[in-house]
Amino acid sequence: MTTDEVAPGNAAPVAAAGTVDRSHKGEAAPNVAFLDAVGKPVNLVDFRGKPVLLNLWATWCAPCIKEMPSLDAAAAAAGDKVHVLAVSQDMQREKVAPFFAERKLDHLAPYTDPEMGLSLSYKANLPTTIMLDAEGRELWRVSGAMDWAGAEAKALIAEANA
Template sequence: MSARSAIVLLLGIATTIAGCDKPASGNGQAAAGDANAAASTATAPAATADEAPAAAGTAPKAGTVDRSHKGEAAPAVAFTNAAGKPLTVKAFGGKPTLVNLWATWCAPCVKEMPTLDAAAKAANGRVRFVAISQDMDPKKARSFFAERRLSTIQPMYDPQLGFSLALNANLPTTILYDKRGRELWRVTGERDWSSAESRALLSEA
């Protein structure tokens, strides 16, 4: 790795770590995540309580739905599956795909993962669930999935942080893409993906 690449990677790690919410408080919500989570677009469905825009100058609540990127194509950044095969979101064309960017060192990521697995089971294959680990050591992510017996979500690996850097995303960030690989919405920060509100969101795919 060149010196320039190393600097870019370290800056990306610092940005992602800085954005990862701290462990959740007693009310189940983590601290506010990425300030890029903005108000819904005019073409989006009527905003619910978890889609309300934040007050001017304040960061949105963690878990808030952001529709400001609706219609954008998924990054053409490659990540790898368990066999080491490079893949992109475009390769999953033909079926809606939920991408979750996470890492084992991110407490809110770890906390919400079982609810993502439950949501994936409830979707019964209608939506593909992909968890792209931003751990620099893929073995940690593999061990995490094995220890917690998370068998429904497809684990992927991105040790170069290419996906989160392409989106300038904090962790966790979850994005729903339609079957053409176009974004429908994204959520930054921890969320209960097994809740009725989240099931309604997933039904948009």
């Protein structure tokens, strides 16, 4: 494992940081509840109708923290075309909203998954970002930090609207 990934529990083997993995293309999103900003349970199915860029991260994960500003910029650029969900795997969800406020992450909502259900379902290291199409099927995933405001990421995100 490199310094760009943090692995919870039964995570899958680590690919090189920032590598695009298309081996799960077409797989349905897991039926796992997580919490919105006010603590209400939501599910990925609730976001169908538009593509979803799902980022699994934690406040204690250094590479996650590093990529948050670019993820916020990607959310701003996506506007209403793509749901950009940053879902914290922190067990103490009360840490997440202040983390966003302190860093002025104004285009991301503080979703939380204190049971780490999404990380376990995706067998994901942190950070991992998964692109789902408008029907909730996986297009690709990236393990490790990425510059989400960069040209490569913009091209990847554009695939969901093609």
